[in-house]
Amino acid sequence: MNRPLKILMVLHMPWTRNLGGSRVQLELAEEFRAMGHVVEKFDYHDAFPNASSSRLAQLTRPHFSVKARAFVKANAHRFDIIDAHQGNLPFSKQELGFQGLLVARSVGLYAFYDQFAKQEQEKYPPQKIKTRLGNLLRSWQYRRISPRYPRSLHTCDLINLCNHDELTYVSDVMRLGEKSVVFPFGLSSKRQQEFLKTVKPAEVRLVNKQVVFIGSWGRRKGSRDWRNIIMRVREQVPGVRFLFLGTGSNAEVVLEDLGIPKCDWIEIIPRYDSEELPKLLSGATVGAFPSYIEGFPFAVLEKLACGLPTVAYDVPGARETLRLLDRSLLIPPGNIQEFSSKLTNLLLLDKVDYFQFYKRCIEIAKKFYWNKIANNTLDVYSKFL
DSSP: OOSOOEEEEEOSSOOOTTSHHHHHHHHHHHHHHHTTOEEEEEOHHHHOTTOOOSHHHHHHSOOHHHHHHHHHHHHGGGOSEEEEETTTOOSOHHHHTOOSEEEEEOSSOHHHHHHHHHHHHHHSOOOSHHHHHHHHHHHHHHHHHTTHHHHHHHHSSEEEESSHHHHHHHHHTSSOGGGEEEOOOOBOHHHHHHHHHHOOOHHHHHHHOEEEEESOSSGGGTTTTHHHHHHHHHHHOTTOEEEEESOSSOHHHHHHHHTOOOOTTEEEEOOOOGGGHHHHHTTOOEEEEOOSOOSSOHHHHHHHHTTOOEEEESOTTHHHHHHHHOGGGEEOTTOHHHHHHHHHHHHTOOHHHHHHHHHHHHHHHTTOBHHHHHHHHHHHHHHHO
């Protein structure tokens, strides 16, 4: 298509690079604009400019989709494409008054996350009354909003998925495969160069013996597994150090969950700006990502971009990149012994083998450039206009 396209990004979270879910559309928008297209956004803060963070306010305010619908109905005539997170616009184009291309985007398919939450609830039923009451409240909220997710996939023109496990589910279970496509997430060429420019030589990193994890601190990301992982790795590599980035929880909370007193071999950085990550990763030796469900984890891709071999559970999302590198890096979910052994093996590699891994990681990361993904995305979108 020769003329510039007018694209609206809709997302129920703040428009910031520091959140993986919003970062996807933000960085795609940058690429689309560089191609000459016009991109606007409608995010959480646009919907609720003076939002209170109190529990009562969260319970009584309208769902984001109500606000998004009102905005789209008032502005539909201005856009060729609306690219909205799943569940954000669970309405037909007729209800929205929109005649362009309506895309429902997954940055992690709701059905997979829902399945994990139910399994966790069955496996680890809450013991405290306060926790039970909180879970009941969240369950009530979820029952109210959960139908919006599948409906948004049914009513849209095109479903944009971020991994092939999602495509299998949407095709086999929901029977919507004919209008579904898979596009991974990526990094800009500038971001890739920042990692390469900052990273320390492979031989220095190998000597450092540092394991790094990027992600929020919680059960889905493997918080229950970390104590055993740490103990097992330290048995084999006594001088190993651990770095936890972006936990969201402070050091006291993380260490209490680990059952480990404050020490100089565990560093916890609850929050950081995205621009700081290359420096934070520059001296690490290996990455660890024992997450049980993902969409397409930047946490893995960015470790690869700075040459960090990374061990992860073999789940949707993580396998999209690591299967291209070395399938032995993908461990059956919950197999702590195998996960720890693989980390140990990587930490004890000789210089030659570690350098080969380092180079291969960077080669794989270069397969995921935003510029190429953005071009391919608009090629597909244009066919539906």
